[in-house]
Amino acid sequence: MTRGYIEGLLSSFPKLMIEGQQHTTVETDAVRYVYQPLFEDMYAVLITTKNSNIVQDMDTLQLVANAIPEICQFGSQDDIVENALQLLSVFDEIVSLGHRENIDMAKLKAIIAMDSHEEKIQDIIEKNKEKEAKLELKRKAKMFEMQRKNAAKAGITGAFPSTGGIGSMGDAFGSKNSSNFAEPEQSTYNNEYSPKPTTSAPATRGMQLGRKTKGAEMLTSLNDQVVHVSTDEHISVVVNRDGGLENMEIKGDLSLIISEDDKNATSIRIACLQDDSIQYKTHPNIDKNQFNESGILTLKNQTRTFPLNQPVGVLKWRFVGQSEDSIPLSINCWPSATGDGSCEVNIEYELNSVHMTLQNVIISIPVESGAQPVVGDIDGSYDFNRSTNTLDWQISVIDRNHKTGSMDFVINTENLNSFFPVSVGFDSSTSYCQVQVLEAISENQSVEFSSSSKITPDQYYVI
The missing domain is CATH 2.60.40.1170 (Mu homology domain, subdomain B)
Known part of the structure; x- marks a missing residue:
């Protein structure tokens, strides 16, 4: 579409509106305008084709309308112009290449605040690596000092270089990027199992008093337990106002984060709702037969291990509701x-x-x-x-x-x-499909673990 065509569509919109009309849609021969009042003499307008899904269009428009006040507090034209770039960025998160993205208001707020779930996970991983590196540095420094003292007692004066403070230890131990502190080698576990790498480093944040973020809570949890299991469900529901279910779908996944080498082959035993309408699917590297028989998620090839400090998806499920009674x-x-x-x-x-x-x-x-x-x-x-x-x-x-x-x-x-x-x-924090982690098993013994669960309504409407 050319710029002139788009400007023509926008300039035609005010002429099509009828004062006092209660509808929030208007159509021409070519397009449909779905609109909603925002502030005085200001509207949010979505221009679609005439054969597009009106329910999805209204859902998208509602999300746009809810996002604008998050950025523009005063609702004036000057306020809109001043925040135009941020508004465009938010709109691009909602609609990309003419199609609605899988995003809700909670995720959008996280993007606006630059505090996404992926960043929190990455922050936790980076902090764990830094902590491990510092502990390793202290351990090696202590070991080196003991060796130097033992050599001095034995009368071997030139065996070790003198230490002029911690700064001079750099050459003896190598820098943080040397082999002593290098990233752990990629596990033999299939690369398909690892999450996509982030394209940028996580944002650095200053100290915030009196506030405990979700990232900090999760970091505390990971520090307490070597094995962490998270379940995440997304629900989509559309119900008719006169009764009857238009659409209901739940998609869920279970992820595993392990932070120590000696637990990187841990198996998980879960309980879940047994229903023909729920489809469970294990990752190809997980033993499907053992899961079906005993509910245990374990590696098919026992010589492989899970990657450390990375969330790894091991189980997915999908439920499609058939009646209005199935909605939560x-x-x-x-x-x-x-x-x-x-x-x-x-x-x-x-x-x-x-x-x-x-x-x-x-x-x-x-x-x-x-x-x-x-x-x-x-x-x-x-x-x-x-x-x-x-x-x-x-x-x-x-x-x-x-x-x-x-x-x-x-x-x-x-x-x-x-x-x-x-x-x-x-x-x-309760799973609709009642997926629960019962036990974490390493070397045929139960080990302590932490778990978290959440369900997010992507869309939930009565139309």
């Missing part, structure tokens, strides 16, 4: 016109997967620009986000003891369709 959290939104130009909206949730605990739950209901919701009874709290025109219902914890909740509000509009799509976000 069901949402019912019931808007009804009152006959006086207003709507009364009742919305409720119920936890279907009672083994899960959801934290920091936010259920976002879109509202029309200029409308003011009046909230009545509510379980939890709420926030009216004017920058995104959403009523955000906030629940701190949903679990088996707090399975249900409701909220109702009144708003001055009669457009029943304006309250959709309802979006859901949450944090959770």
